[in-house]
Amino acid sequence: MSLKTRxxxxxxxxxxxxxxxxxxxxxxxxxxxxxxxxxxxxxFDAFTKALGEKGVACSxxxxxxxxxxxxxxxxxxxxxxxxLGVLVRVDPVGYLYTCVKPEDCAEIVEKTIVGGEFIDRLAxxxxxxxxxxxxxxxxxxxxxxxxxxxxxxxxPASILEFISVxxxxxxxxxxxxxxxDDIVQDISRSILRGRGGGGFPxxxxxxQVRRQKAEKKYIVCNGDEGDPGAFMDCSLMVGDPxxxxxxxxxxxxxxxxxxxxxxxxxxxxxxxxxxxxxxxxAEELGILGKNILGSGxxxxxxxxxxxxxxxxxxxxxxxxxxxxxxxxxxxxxxRTVEHGLFNMPTVLNNVETFATVPIxxxxxxxxxxxxxTAKSPGTKNFxxxxxIENTGLIEVPMGTTLRQIVYDIGGGMRGGATFKAVQxxxxxxxxxxxxxxxxxxxxxxxxxxxxxxxxxxxxxxxxNACMVELARFFMNFTQNESCGKCIPCREGTRRxxxxxxxxxxxxxxxxxxxxxxxLADTVTHTSLCGLGKSAANPVVSTIRSFRSEYxxxxxxxxxxxGACQKLKRYSIDPVACKGCSKCSRVCPVGAIxxxxxxxxxxxxxxxxxxxxxxxxxxxxAVLAA
Amino acid sequence: METSIDLKVMDGIIDRYETKSSAxxxxxxxxxxxxxxxxxxxxxxxxxxxxxxxxxxxxxATFYDNFSLEPKGKYVIKICDGTACHVRKSIPILERLRGExxxxxxxxxxxxxxxxxxxxxxxxxxxxAPVLTVNEKAHPAMTPDKASILLAxxxxxxxxxx
Numbered sequence: 068m069s070l071k072t073r074x075x076x077x078x079x080x081x082x083x084x085x086x087x088x089x090x091x092x093x094x095x096x097x098x099x100x101x102x103x104x105x106x107x108x109x110x111f112d113a114f115t116k117a118l119g120e121k122g123v124a125c126s127x128x129x130x131x132x133x134x135x136x137x138x139x140x141x142x143x144x145x146x147x148x149x150x151l152g153v154l155v156r157v158d159p160v161g162y163l164y165t166c167v168k169p170e171d172c173a174e175i176v177e178k179t180i181v182g183g184e185f186i187d188r189l190a191x192x193x194x195x196x197x198x199x200x201x202x203x204x205x206x207x208x209x210x211x212x213x214x215x216x217x218x219x220x221x222x223p224a225s226i227l228e229f230i231s232v233x234x235x236x237x238x239x240x241x242x243x244x245x246x247x248d249d250i251v252q253d254i255s256r257s258i259l260r261g262r263g264g265g266g267f268p269x270x271x272x273x274x275q276v277r278r279q280k281a282e283k284k285y286i287v288c289n290g291d292e293g294d295p296g297a298f299m300d301c302s303l304m305v306g307d308p309x310x311x312x313x314x315x316x317x318x319x320x321x322x323x324x325x326x327x328x329x330x331x332x333x334x335x336x337x338x339x340x341x342x343x344x345x346x347x348x349a350e351e352l353g354i355l356g357k358n359i360l361g362s363g364x365x366x367x368x369x370x371x372x373x374x375x376x377x378x379x380x381x382x383x384x385x386x387x388x389x390x391x392x393x394x395x396x397x398x399x400x401x402r403t404v405e406h407g408l409f410n411m412p413t414v415l416n417n418v419e420t421f422a423t424v425p426i427x428x429x430x431x432x433x434x435x436x437x438x439x440t441a442k443s444p445g446t447k448n449f450x451x452x453x454x455i456e457n458t459g460l461i462e463v464p465m466g467t468t469l470r471q472i473v474y475d476i477g478g479g480m481r482g483g484a485t486f487k488a489v490q491x492x493x494x495x496x497x498x499x500x501x502x503x504x505x506x507x508x509x510x511x512x513x514x515x516x517x518x519x520x521x522x523x524x525x526x527x528x529x530x531n532a533c534m535v536e537l538a539r540f541f542m543n544f545t546q547n548e549s550c551g552k553c554i555p556c557r558e559g560t561r562r563x564x565x566x567x568x569x570x571x572x573x574x575x576x577x578x579x580x581x582x583x584x585x586l587a588d589t590v591t592h593t594s595l596c597g598l599g600k601s602a603a604n605p606v607v608s609t610i611r612s613f614r615s616e617y618x619x620x621x622x623x624x625x626x627x628x629g630a631c632q633k634l635k636r637y638s639i640d641p642v643a644c645k646g647c648s649k650c651s652r653v654c655p656v657g658a659i660x661x662x663x664x665x666x667x668x669x670x671x672x673x674x675x676x677x678x679x680x681x682x683x684x685x686x687x688a689v690l691a692a
Numbered sequence: 693m694e695t696s697i698d699l700k701v702m703d704g705i706i707d708r709y710e711t712k713s714s715a716x717x718x719x720x721x722x723x724x725x726x727x728x729x730x731x732x733x734x735x736x737x738x739x740x741x742x743x744x745x746x747x748x749x750x751x752x753a754t755f756y757d758n759f760s761l762e763p764k765g766k767y768v769i770k771i772c773d774g775t776a777c778h779v780r781k782s783i784p785i786l787e788r789l790r791g792e793x794x795x796x797x798x799x800x801x802x803x804x805x806x807x808x809x810x811x812x813x814x815x816x817x818x819x820x821a822p823v824l825t826v827n828e829k830a831h832p833a834m835t836p837d838k839a840s841i842l843l844a845x846x847x848x849x850x851x852x853x854x
């Protein structure tokens with residue numbers, strides 16, 4: 068099937084909607100990365116088997132023709148509440164079942180699909196609150212889903228389902244009702260800022276590329292989401308790939324480009340599969356390719372896989388990598404908008420930015436401006452992880468406070484632990500503490516306090532986390548990923564890492580903190596690209612907020628959080644010890660001695676703090692302080 | 693795993709791509725998928741097919757983390773050490789696996805070419821941290837003990853096959 072005109076697409080959409088309307092119940096099994104690793108595939112198979120055994124007709128993909136009463140079973144995009152995977156949504160009622168195992172599927176089919184009953188046992192239930200439908204769960208009811216609106220509600224492998232919920236209607240509008248200048252103007256007026264971290268106005272970028280006269284221009288999508296602890300873009304690419312394709316095609320139309328590239332991180336094989344499939348489907352329907360829907364506009368999209376280099380998330384490194392070179396950044400200017408991919412003017416935006424474009428064009432600028440703050444309108448996706456009750460993928464209006472995210476949506480600290488900090492923006496980001504809980508999160512407010520939204524990874528830590536160790540962790544990451552082209556980043560991060568390693572090992576020296584700050588200043592101001600410029604952020608922010616922890620490590624050789632292995636002091640509780648000798652047998656350095664059936668003791672001068680005794684003791688008598 | 697490198701097979705892989713220099717990363721990825729590492733023979737072959745020098749190809753192959761110039765084990769175990777996994781204690785899992793297999797940060801593959809243990813910065817399954825993957829299959833909410841059990845299971849499978 069190939070759509071030749073706009074009318075063909077409209078007709079197809081009406082047909083798809085009819086199918087949805089007439090269709091029966093649907094079972095959506097979350098196939099986000101977390102649920103997949105919990106066995107979503109097995110749950111999916113168990114459903115089809117259970118339906119078969121009950122003699123209920125089922126369909127595994129969207130079909131225009133076919134048995135309309137068949138129960139649809141689909142793998143959906145990420146439903147967001149990753150902590151409670153495997154998640155299963157039953158439509159049209161909107162029930163959400165959590166922690167579903169293959170053995171639960173027969174019961175769901177029998178009671179819910181056939182009988183229409185809800186199964187309380189599988190419901191979301193916390194603090195006496197039992198929620199049947201997804202919308203009732205506080206985790207969802209406090210979010211605003213724009214880019215995630217389809218995620219978890221449609222089958223991302225089917226372009227027809229995307230079209231049935233209004234997909235590619237913004238593209239229609241952009242092709243047939245708007246001149247390229249109108250599109251750029253709308254994006255400018257929406258104040259859409261780059262969601263990859265920098266927050267550069269997207270409209271400005273598009274305008275700069277649009278007005279250049281070049282024989283070739285490129286639209287590049289940065290799907291190299293490298294920040295550890297961030298998986299928002301992955302969820303979008305896997306859960307609703309057509310939405311970002313639509314955004315890219317609109318960008319091509321607006322800027323006068325006929326070719327796009329998507330650069331996807333190597334660690335996301337499922338995203339690559341889904342995107343390839345989505346591109347194929349769009350080509351088959353004539354939504355990508357030559358003379359799209361008879362508009363005379365041509366656009367094609369290539370997909371490139373990364374090969375494991377964090378620095379390729381930087382614009383000029385990314386384009387170098389697409390060109391088949393070492394992914395190293397170059398000196399700017401000239402900027403990517405002038406000399407980008409293959410030295411041609413290039414629009415480079417990230418996944419979430421492109422996914423927001425169809426929403427602005429479709430709903431109109433004014434509707435978009437109603438979300439978020441005046442200078443940062445719209446929503447932002449965050450991946451909420453760490454020691455928090457509800458880990459997962461969330462989308463909230465810009466300007467939402469940290470307290471709302473951690474406590475209202477995130478459900479507070481795991482196991483009632485004490486909140487300590489939120490690390491936001493990954494290795495380029497900073498730590499937000501108690502005092503920042505009521506800060507409205509947007510680009511400017513975070514920049515003011517020396518942090519950045521980054522790509523949107525949020526790791527919540529409780530008081531068991533050592534901030535010096537966290538700073539060392541990020542510095543180790545950045546140092547590993549430094550491409551080595553410029554000296555401040557290559558050498559500066561290495562020296563900073565050495566100091567941090569020394570401090571967490573209890574060998575810190577007086578003056579180390581000052582030295583770290585001095586190095587941080589140099590690295591920040593003299594590095595070539597964003598990776599180096601922001602590499603010191605985690606160190607500087609933890610020093611600012613948790614100076615006393617650094618001092619405790621350096622002066623008292625003590626880790627206040629009790630997390631640094633080398634600073635632990637092990638002792639044996641003489642009351643709990645039964646004298647079984649297990650600890651002394653596993654001790655690699657013979658530091659534990661004693662008589663059988665009498666309390667043993669650890670010689671602190673010999674102990675290498677490996678912790679083997681703690682693991683070996685059946686009576687929990689070895690104490691670490 | 694195929695131990696000898698059939699250059700005809702390599703040519704077949706290269707044929708699937710446009711022979712232009714920008715395809716080098718995609719071709720190296722395809723070669724690595726076939727042999728689980730980039731064999732030495734790939735460099736002169738690619739150089740002549742793509743019109744690049746061997747040094748240029750070597751520079752690309754050594755820049756990116758994913759490319760290995762050493763043969764990898766049949767089971768590649770990747771322990772995620774992204775932030776979320778790290779704060780939920782992924783390192784003890786890594787240490788347990790390295791300990792049981794006699795591996796280290798430098799020596800990542802066992803001599804019998806069965807197991808490779810490495811870390812990865814983030815697998816994007818942070819909701820169920822800590823996570824590890826065995827040849828791309830993810831195992832969520834790991835602990836050192838669960839990792840030991842998994843390793844024993846893999847060994848048993850291997851034993852049954854042999």
